[in-house]
Amino acid sequence: MSITKLENTFSLFDTTAQILQEELDCTYLEALAETAENLFHGAVIQEEVSEVTKRRLEKEYSKQNLTSLQKEEIRKGFQLAILKGMKDAVQANHQMTPDAIAMFMGYLVGKYTSHLQQLTMLDPAIGTGNLLTAVLNHQPNKKLEAFGVDVDDLLVKLAYNNANLQEQAISLFNQDGLSNLFVEPVDVVVSDLPVGYYPDDNNAANFKLKAEEGHSYAHYLFIEQGLRYTKPGGHLLFLVPNSMFEEEEAKRVNALIKDEAYIQGMLQLPETMFQNKNHAKSILVLQKKGIGIEPPKEALLVNLPSFSNMQAMEKIMAQINHWFSEQKNKK
Template identity: 55%
Template sequence: MIQTPVEVLFQTFNETTRLLVNELECTYLEALAETGENIFQDDIRQENISEMTKKRLEKYYRDLVKMNYSAEDIRKAFQLACLKGMRENVQPNHQMTPDSIGIFLSYLINKFIGAKKTFTLLDPAIGTGNLVTTIMNYLPNHTIDAYGVDVDDVLIRLAYVSANLQEHPLQLDCQDSLEPLFIDPVDVVVCDLPVGYYPNDIRAAEYELKAASGHSYAHHLFIEKSCLHTVDGGYLFFVIPNGLFESPEAMKLHTYMKKHMHIQALLQLPESMFKNKQAAKSILVLQKQKEGVKPPKEVLLVNLPSLSNKLQMETIMAKIDIWFRENKAR
């Protein structure tokens, strides 16, 4: 049976990672970053491994070089290996954004930025970089200067390796995104919002969206931080929990948005994408206010069908096109 390029790549990532897990006595994700770095550098960089393991790694890497792979093949295979590692080391906060959401976001970004072919992009909770590299792969005719921030050093390393293997320019910082960032405001922010409480009350006190008492919502603070790092007139694309506007702090969030941004669109993702109704999410599109930029006549509100249902998706796309003609030509 002939394997697809993604299957061949995944097998190589998986087998070489397994070899390094045993030799280095580290986690699967740590070993995956190591093998990815070896492939990118075309060199085995681990010194304390046996000759037998070194020879086996060399054979896997040699066989890999003989084939040509697209950036999208590499991204998908690396993502599968990341998912495997996350399942082995149960990390509930490390959930990768589904491919279909990344692809749909690239479509939305293209629609909202219009003729702009060069832009800057920030993901303040970049994780393994899968969402950002999906967008970069699906906007091949754009020049994107991308930035990513995450507090988890293993995930940042995986994002670094993945971007290198796909040959994408991506500047990464390993830090708490709610601390001061040394990144200039960008044209576009994308973020699958981390949902939960932010434990650092002293830092949270600096934000307008801090809680009146107790810990603040991290997802609210991420929205405010993202707004601060967006240029006037720039766009913000958030993957949000459906209950975002139903929490005790929702009124404060709504007031903040009204003060600083225009709500452009709210697109509810199909519940079939998620394990249960409580986990369901939507895409929220905001535009930072700018002198001379008016809000849309009406917010684009869409309940998305299954993204694999071609006929229903074509109907929705037609509706979105009409909205753009009526609202974005203003």
């Protein structure tokens, strides 16, 4: 995607969001959701805006036709605007999965599900929808149906706009991702796991991985929840903190995974991607056990180089592709 195209797309979202932010006296992210709604409907739908503002918005909207853009071009432009808004947002849960990671997870999902023509997918902590839409955009020629859950109503609204503008079929639920979900088991669960303590001890009591005392770890509960909502033989790709398996309670997570799934892969992301190496993450890939499902001869264990180091990435990608072809031959 050309820089100019990306700049123009970002500029369209940014300029019109700022106009609406001023007019509606709301946050930038709320205004961004409103302008995305206008772009989707092809009209200014906020009744409270003045005639002058309406004309200003229409003039900006006429400068670029989103229907001429690829889904990924829209996602990236919208993502940049969300990132700008998140700099001002104080809530810790308003974080977004870095673009290179989202696209790489999309590539992995494509590899693990290459035998499927139809794919159902769930993100139980969807946030703004950036990870899920990036993964969906990297599954060409497949019939896709996806579900996303988030407790934060603003994030769900942004995910809804994100999906609409990219014409991706995602059913969204504004609820706690660890409550009972109105979703049938899916082929793939993807999630950038919320890390930290889960405040609802009553609901945590429904999980095997609940803490024996005090609050439970949200990221543990989301792994268990993901397994509940995956079909036998389905895959789960989680972005997890590297420190997760060093935590005191990690043996309980390991025991649950051993009971219910096979570890297909653990891909450690380059520490340079994270401001603090203590916050570095890996992609954990699981396959839920089922009839006829066998563990891999050996799991895909990779330390990924910097995504900008093309030579090193090509070498690693060749190794990963070789691993997948070996798995196919094994079958």
